[in-house]
Amino acid sequence: MALYSEKVMDHFRNPRNVGVIENADGVGEVGNAKCGDIMKIYLKIENDTIVDVKFETFGCGSAIASSSMATELIKGKPVSEALALTNKAVVEALDGLPAHKLHCSVLAEEAIKAALKDYYDKNGIEYDHTLFPDCASCGHCCET
Amino acid sequence: MDCTNERRKIYLDNAATTKMSEAAIKAMLPYMDGIYGNPSSLHSVGQEANEALTSARERIAKILGCEPREITFTSGGSEADNQAIISAARLGEKKGKKHIISTAFEHHAVLHTLNKLEKEGFEITLLDVHENGLITAEQVRNAIREDTCLVTMMYANNEIGTVQPIAEIGAVCREKGVLFHTDAVQAVGHLHINVKEQNIDMLSLSAHKFHGPKGVGVLCARKGILLTNLIEGGAQERGKRAGTENIPAIMGMTAALEEACAKIDENAVRLTVLRDKLIVGLSQIPHSVLNGDYGHRLPSNVSFCFEGIEGESLLLLLDDKGICASSGSACTSGSLDPSHVLLAIGRVHDIAHGSLRLSLSEENTEEEIDYTIKAVKEVVAYLRGISPIWRDLVNGKKEFITK
Numbered sequence: 001m002a003l004y005s006e007k008v009m010d011h012f013r014n015p016r017n018v019g020v021i022e023n024a025d026g027v028g029e030v031g032n033a034k035c036g037d038i039m040k041i042y043l044k045i046e047n048d049t050i051v052d053v054k055f056e057t058f059g060c061g062s063a064i065a066s067s068s069m070a071t072e073l074i075k076g077k078p079v080s081e082a083l084a085l086t087n088k089a090v091v092e093a094l095d096g097l098p099a100h101k102l103h104c105s106v107l108a109e110e111a112i113k114a115a116l117k118d119y120y121d122k123n124g125i126e127y128d129h130t131l132f133p134d135c136a137s138c139g140h141c142c143e144t
Numbered sequence: 145m146d147c148t149n150e151r152r153k154i155y156l157d158n159a160a161t162t163k164m165s166e167a168a169i170k171a172m173l174p175y176m177d178g179i180y181g182n183p184s185s186l187h188s189v190g191q192e193a194n195e196a197l198t199s200a201r202e203r204i205a206k207i208l209g210c211e212p213r214e215i216t217f218t219s220g221g222s223e224a225d226n227q228a229i230i231s232a233a234r235l236g237e238k239k240g241k242k243h244i245i246s247t248a249f250e251h252h253a254v255l256h257t258l259n260k261l262e263k264e265g266f267e268i269t270l271l272d273v274h275e276n277g278l279i280t281a282e283q284v285r286n287a288i289r290e291d292t293c294l295v296t297m298m299y300a301n302n303e304i305g306t307v308q309p310i311a312e313i314g315a316v317c318r319e320k321g322v323l324f325h326t327d328a329v330q331a332v333g334h335l336h337i338n339v340k341e342q343n344i345d346m347l348s349l350s351a352h353k354f355h356g357p358k359g360v361g362v363l364c365a366r367k368g369i370l371l372t373n374l375i376e377g378g379a380q381e382r383g384k385r386a387g388t389e390n391i392p393a394i395m396g397m398t399a400a401l402e403e404a405c406a407k408i409d410e411n412a413v414r415l416t417v418l419r420d421k422l423i424v425g426l427s428q429i430p431h432s433v434l435n436g437d438y439g440h441r442l443p444s445n446v447s448f449c450f451e452g453i454e455g456e457s458l459l460l461l462l463d464d465k466g467i468c469a470s471s472g473s474a475c476t477s478g479s480l481d482p483s484h485v486l487l488a489i490g491r492v493h494d495i496a497h498g499s500l501r502l503s504l505s506e507e508n509t510e511e512e513i514d515y516t517i518k519a520v521k522e523v524v525a526y527l528r529g530i531s532p533i534w535r536d537l538v539n540g541k542k543e544f545i546t547k
Contacts, residue, residue, distance in 0.1 A: 009460075012457070012460065013461075013464065015530065018530050020535075029532060033493065033494040033497070033533055034493040034494060035474070035493075036454055036473060036474045036482065036493070036497040037454065038531075038532050038533055039532075040532040056530055056531060056532040056535060057530060057531070057532070058452065058453065058454055058531040058532055058533045058534070059454050059457065060454055060455075060456035060457055060473070061456055061457050061460045063454075063457075064457055064530070
């Protein structure tokens with residue numbers, strides 16, 4: 001059996017929503033180069049809806065595929081739905097990831113949350129801080 | 145050249161394993177049906193197999209420059225490394241010598257065995273391999289102590305291809321009366337080796353690195369060195385390695401080794417041309433760096449780090465283009481850390497993740513090399529284009545590590 005599902009390979013080979021949004025309403029970057037993966041998400045938000053999303057990823061095949069799928073799952077959705085996106089949903093949409101690659105989906109969820117938090121902060125919107133756990137709660141990243 | 149369809153593959157992962165040679169396959173077949181006996185059996189069918197085993201031992205000994213009785217057949221390089229190191233350690237501790245010298249970029253078959261011994265109370269010194277991936281005999285001389293029982297150093301590195309001054313190190317060890325083992329898995333069949341002339345006390349080799357079958361190798365140990373059994377249960381291999389000998393594999397290995405060694409010089413000339421072409425081509429990629437010394441490296445090895453990208457995605461996209469390669473990135477190793485070899489030569493995590501190893505064989509062509517250079521350039525450029533790190537580097541938000 002191949003390392004990755006067909007879905008993962010499709011999103012890796014033909015990633016959706018790759019790129020940058022100039023003057024984005026929210027930008028989130030998670031991960032670090034030492035660990036070998038960084039994801040950056042750019043959001044354009046109008047009327048509480050994600051009207052556009054782009055990503056850039058430095059990382060392995062599953063990291064690129066997870067970013068691509070995560071952007072697809074939130075594009076055109078209300079902010080509240082994007083905020084509720086879980087890594088599990090990303091994994092399911094990709095028809096699964098190998099156990100040692102699950103952290104890539106976690107990174108995708110966190111990147112979106114980080115971009116939404118940036119959007120809230122920039123616009124002075126009140127939010128529940130417990131929805132945005134800090135880095136200490138993530139077991140994935142190695143310490144820098 | 146279209147390498148995107150399934151039938152056409154450019155195999156550049158010969159340090160991982162090689163395709164079996166026709167000579168090796170042909171040498172194995174008679175020992176699967178006709179001469180299938182157990183060499184320990186007394187009857188004629190068994191004795192026929194025993195004769196084959198004896199001849200294989202003699203032929204391999206001749207090539208390595210040792211005596212047939214100094215050859216022990218094993219399941220491969222890892223077992224040979226384990227047995228060599230454990231044996232030297234057991235001999236050492238009887239004399240109260242519990243210090244071993246090695247390097248930080250050995251194969252895990254060596255490093256993990258040393259870790260085990262360290263837990264038993266042995267002291268391990270890992271010599272600095274420097275940025276060029278080379279150690280000197282002088283370093284070994286300076287590290288040897290009264291209680292040193294073993295020096296173990298790889299002949300040629302599996303990831304970055306650097307070749308150590310083995311004969312000089314052997315001479316120092318002999319002068320100091322310390323056992324010297326070399327993991328020569330990447331070197332045998334590719335470089336001229338003579339254990340006697342090079343003062344090598346123990347040498348490990350693996351057949352599948354020189355177009356022989358997988359699952360078979362040799363520990364060559366100078367007579368007088370008492371080996372410690374890793375596997376108990378029979379009198380095979382002079383009582384030092386139990387288990388019915390894998391005659392077909394041993395015969396395949398012997399044929400492959402003879403063929404490879406007969407062509408060492410011819411292959412080296414051909415491979416060096418292809419290797420250098422690859423090195424020159426890939427060096428044109430900005431912010432890339434060659435890993436390992438250029439002058440002292442295997443004719444088959446090319447190893448680079450490319451800044452701003454990650455190795456696994458590089459390998460997957462190259463595979464889509466029909467190129468089989470390898471990387472020392474964390475994602476391909478299944479751990480959080482990139483290759484210990486790249487870290488040992490001082491590559492920082494950020495660029496060690498973007499490593500690529502291309503290891504050639506005689507079957508590769510110049511056309512394949514041209515195609516590969518083009519493909520790697522394209523894939524690196526594409527991955528950099530979607531990498532946030534690369535954007536930061538280009539925009540000056542981060543500093544480039546490489547030129």
